[in-house]
Amino acid sequence: MKKNRFAFRSVGAASVAAATMLAMMSASSATPKPHFTGAPIKIGISLSLSGDFSADGLAFQQGYQLWAKDINAAGGLLGRKVVLDIKSDASSPVQVVTNYKTLISVDHCDLTFGPYSTLLTLPSAEAVQRYGYAMIEGAGGGPSIFQAKLPNIFDVTLPVSYDMAPFAKWVSALPTATRPKSIYYVTSNDPFTQPVVDTAKKLIGSSIKSVGYTVFPSEATDWRSIADQVAQAKADAVVLGSVDVPTISAFMQAFEQAHYTPKVMIATAGPDQGSSFIKAVGAGNADGIMVPNTWYGLSANPLSQKMVAEYVKQYGGTAAGVNADIAEAYTVGETAAAAVNATKSIDNAKIIKWLHSGAVTNTVEGTVSFDKIGENLTQIAYTFQWQKKGTTFVQVNPVGNKNSVAVELPKNAWGK
Amino acid sequence: MVHALIDGVLTGSVYALMATGLTLIFGVMEIINVAQGIFVILGAYLSYYLQLHFGIDLFAGLLITIPTMFVVGIVVQRLFLARxxxxxxxxxxxxxxxAISLVIEGILNIAFTVNNVQLNTSYTNKSFQVFGVYIPYIYFMGFLLAIVLLSGLYYMLYRTRFGASIRASLADQSAAALVGIDVKKVSTICFGIGIAVTAAGGMVFGATNAFNASTSYDLISRLLTIIVLGGMGSLAGALVAGIAMVTLEDLVGAIWSPVWSTMAFFVVLVVVLSFRPQGLFGQQSARAA
Known part of the structure; x- marks a missing residue:
């Protein structure tokens, strides 16, 4: 035990020395620090740093922190430094409300940014509305958010219901010879997921024969039996409303074990998780899997490219592997900054009024402008597909878009 | 429906294996180990580590991970629970x-990040056909592993001197101490065994599900439910309840709708507990068996 204490002291002393040297080096070589005036602007955020949404919550945290770093490097907001006050809600819809109440009434935050998921965003927005705060968010795009018609909610990302529209349009318009003859819709009843599948089903309509529609509970942890039901239907295409990597991974494994390979397979979430998805399912199996999204790391948008370069420099990885959550969080910051700068104020009433004015902000995710219920309908959705044996993740539609490449069709057999 | 039945039995046996440790620990020590879920995930990560860095097969790796988890269990019991x-x-x-669960979750998040991983080998996605039904090798091997380990535990409990000490401690710790049984030692070893079996359960779970540290929250709620239905402290209860729970969920999902599958299980749980508050194989039955 004594030896350990000594070791800890030694490591601690070395760390302090190293930190001091680094600080001295950076002080002498870094660009001049911006001069801030007045008290910092505190932004309160609740994020799922543990629990079911932790992977996305931590990615959102990185996105928010990256934005705060950039805005402070550029002189802050209204000349004031931006400070993030982040609390963990453990993915709990109850804790998230407590957090926002604390952030506003105890921590006296000036602004609030959204948590992760529709499930947590709705109660959060209702809570902060009582204090007259705006809730600018990037991951609460389920219909329940907008059905609530809250005056203070602003979702910077395209509402999720529209996510699969390009896919639905593409698959319905395929020539008869290549178009799937049958399709199976299977989805979690998660408020962020089911509307995406339901809208796709509505858009595809009778152009492809539906052979099944199954809804499973979002709290499910064992998907094998449900996946077996889908496999037995032997549909040409599968539209899966998955909430994360484990969901789609379980379906893919069950399909392979049942010797069933759909010609077309798209999932609402999971395949967009880059290396996390590949590690779980294997690159060979990922080949041909599609996923809708409003952004990806190789976007041609110059703002996006700048952010991605900074992200890769800070956290490592590749541009293609950058999680869309990062861009969504960053966009929230950009939108808030635009509102604060336009109103020259951190008065939430003025910010809400400006955000409802129809003003357009250019962000890493593209344009942001809100309608009366806080939807941003100016963005377009894309469909992405893992191709070349799961080594590349490319945009495949909307068809005709300059960055879209041809869809790999039909999907290769599992593991090939 | 046949698919659902087979899936239920195969998957349920693995849940039973994970729950066995929990029920054993409660039975002997009267400790509700809510860290059992994270120990399962720790077991899965150990298998993942051995496979990734040393190319050790998942089942062969159990020869390392089971003793390792046994030692982890002993250390945790001595440091935190014996007091x-x-x-x-x-x-x-x-x-x-x-608190232990949160600490391990944090360590795993740092060591392995929050990205999901899955244990993949040449046989995890393969299956064989019996009367037109595809049976995945990994589920079948997991089922066999569960049977072997549960049989081993059963043998130890009912056919060995140490097992008699455990059963005596299960029945009455004071009386066991009076007849010369070192209850503290029995408790420590029992906790070690309870954690050791999570290595096997975790390996099979990790080979059939993508996971990260936070997956433990979903697991622990299921495991606790299984031992409540089976009867806290009962090995047979854990086995029957584990298989019953997953089979019932799968059957309801196949016949009716997956949306109602979880609810159906809880309805059964409430009904059983209304008539048998001690669960299907409550402590009295376990002690008498």
């Missing part, structure tokens, strides 16, 4: 093991 005494012991154990 719990008195009438508040059971309630306090929830807090202590929850």
């Amino acid at each position: 719990l005494k008195g009438p508040e012991k059971t309630a306090m154990s929830i807090l202590v093991t929850y």
Whole structure:
């Protein structure tokens, strides 16, 4: 035990020395620090740093922190430094409300940014509305958010219901010879997921024969039996409303074990998780899997490219592997900054009024402008597909878009 | 429906294996180990590590991971749980093991990141056909592993001297101490065994599900439900309840709708507990068996 204490002291002393040297080096070589005036602007955020949404919550945290770093490097907001006050809600819809109440009434935050998921965003927005705060968010795009018609909610990302529209349009318009003859819709009843599948089903309509529609509970942890039901239907295409990597991974494994390979397979979430998805399912199996999204790391948008370069420099990885959550969080910051700068104020009433004015902000995710219920309908959705044996993740539609490449069709057999 | 039945039995046996440790620990020590879920995930990560860095097969790796988890269990019990005494012991154990769970979750998040991983080998996605039904090798091997380990545990409990000490401690710790049984030692070893079996359960779970540290939250709620239905402290109860729970869910999902599958299980749980508050194989039955 004594030896350990000594070791800890030694490591601690070395760390302090190293930190001091680094600080001295950076002080002498870094660009001049911006001069801030007045008290910092505190932004309160609740994020799922543990629990079911932790992977996305931590990615959102990185996105928010990256934005705060950039805005402070550029002189802050209204000349004031931006400070993030982040609390963990453990993915709990109850804790998230407590957090926002604390952030506003105890921590006296000036602004609030959204948590992760529709499930947590709705109660959060209702809570902060009582204090007259705006809730600018990037991951609460389920219909329940907008059905609530809250005056203070602003979702910077395209509402999720529209996510699969390009896919639905593409698959319905395929020539008869290549178009799937049958399709199976299977989805979690998660408020962020089911509307995406339901809208796709509505858009595809009778152009492809539906052979099944199954809804499973979002709290499910064992998907094998449900996946077996889908496999037995032997549909040409599968539209899966998955909430994360484990969901789609379980379906893919069950399909392979049942010797069933759909010609077309798209999932609402999971395949967009880059290396996390590949590690779980294997690159060979990922080949041909599609996923809708409003952004990806190789976007041609110059703002996006700048952010991605900074992200890769800070956290490592590749541009293609950058999680869309990062861009969504960053966009929230950009939108808030635009509102604060336009109103020259951190008065939430003025910010809400400006955000409802129809003003357009250019962000890493593209344009942001809100309608009366806080939807941003100016963005377009894309469909992405893992191709070349799961080594590349490319945009495949909307068809005709300059960055879209041809869809790999039909999907290769599992593991090939 | 046949698919659902087979899936239920195969998957349920693995849940039973994971729950066995939990019920054994409660039975002997009256400790509700809410860290059992994270120990399962730790077991899965150990298998993942051995496979990734040393190319060790998942099942062969159990020869390393089971003893390792046994030692982890012993250390945790000696450091944190042996000190719990008195009438508040059971309630306090929830807090202590929850804290242990959070610490392990944090360490795993740092060591492996929050990205999901899955144990993949040449046979995890393969299956064989029996009367037109595809049976995945990994589920079948997991089922066999569960049967072997549960049989081993059963043999140890009912055919060995140490097992007799455990059963005596299960029945009455004071009386066991009076007849010369070292209850402290029995408790420590029992906790070690309870954690050791999570290595096997975790390996099969990790080979059939993508996971990260937070997956433990979903697991622990299921495991606790299984041992409540089976009867806290009962090995047979854990086995029957584990298989019953997953089979019932799968059958309801196949016949009716997956949306109602979880609810159906809880309806059964409430009905059973209304008539048998001690669960299907409550402590009395376990002690008498």
